[in-house]
Amino acid sequence: MSEHPSETLHFSKNWQQQLAEAFTKIEDLCQYLHLSPNDLPVSVAASQGFPLRVPLSFAACMEKGNPQDPLLRQVLPIQDELDTYPGYSHDPVGDLASVAQAGILHKYQGRVLLINTGSCAINCRYCFRRNFPYADLQLGKQQEDAVIQTIRQDQSISEVILSGGDPLLLSDARIAKLLGQLSGISHLQRVRIHTRLPIVLPARITGGLLASLAVCTQQLIIVVHCNHANELNPRVGNACKQLKDSGITLFNQSVLLKGVNDNVAALCVLSEQLFSHGIIPYYLHLLDKATGTGHFEVSAADAVALIKQVQAFLPGYLTPKLVKEQAGALSKLTIM
Ligand SMILES: *Cc1c(COP(=O)(O)O)cnc(C)c1O
Ligand code: SF4
16 A cells, blocks of 8 residues: 555544544545546435545545445445335334334343444445434433443343444543443443444554453453455554454454445455454345435345355355344344
């Protein structure tokens, strides 16, 4: 990776500054990638309500001059988002019905998911969060005590999942406080963090964050979200190594996305590269049918055919489970 001096300067800044300097204008991103917006199916209308947002750290992994780049496709607002598809809705996985109290989703036995924040460092076009009122549901500082109380009183909860949005956007102090409160709950065995930051903003993994994570007395698991091997670079690798060296178990979840990773080679290389960074492939999700994302859909039949081929190339532990989320189901459904 050859770096422009301005990029070297950018990457020397702290994560908050890098986040503040993320691309939010289509023209700026296109200019950086040596592309002309006129040659792309970009849509300003699509970006209204769910704007472009991509850290330079992620954009730097894109191939310059390639309008089909699989990372660019994940973040560029395009006209296809305005098309309507049957069966697509604003709440495809029934999350609204599962909100037990402000900030908590309790869908599956033994696990509760906390919506710690509504924001992310990157806006992924395929995400169901694009339509979901997370900002209203997120856990405010005031509600955190009530949530801790709920978890303390429910002996059936053995795992808490910090999610969002992206929970690692919380400050080190707030993460340490939350993990400290959870540490006092004896029936809680595991704490899991769902985050895309080690991939899209690896500068977030600081000594301060590691110290905050070390407050956790339960087993700590981080599930990152990476869809394509090109998202992994030496900075990402270093961030993952630091997490790993702190004794944290690392898994990855991906979404199967048309035009991004819907081929055998891309999926195999992704699994192998993840594992070389100490990350175990966990889930490959079928797309949640959220309004505006239909152009990313890979059919269940095509997905099964793909994963069978992947399975024929890779050891079992490198083949992610192909799953889909269904409103009302007792778990994510394995499709095979
Ligand atoms: C996906 C999800 C979980 C975790 O499911 P696992 O199969 O344990 O990874 C928990 N709660 C909610 C609401 C979820 O969507
Ligand atoms: S990081 Fe995750 S939650 Fe955030 S926009 Fe991307 S897919 Fe959605």
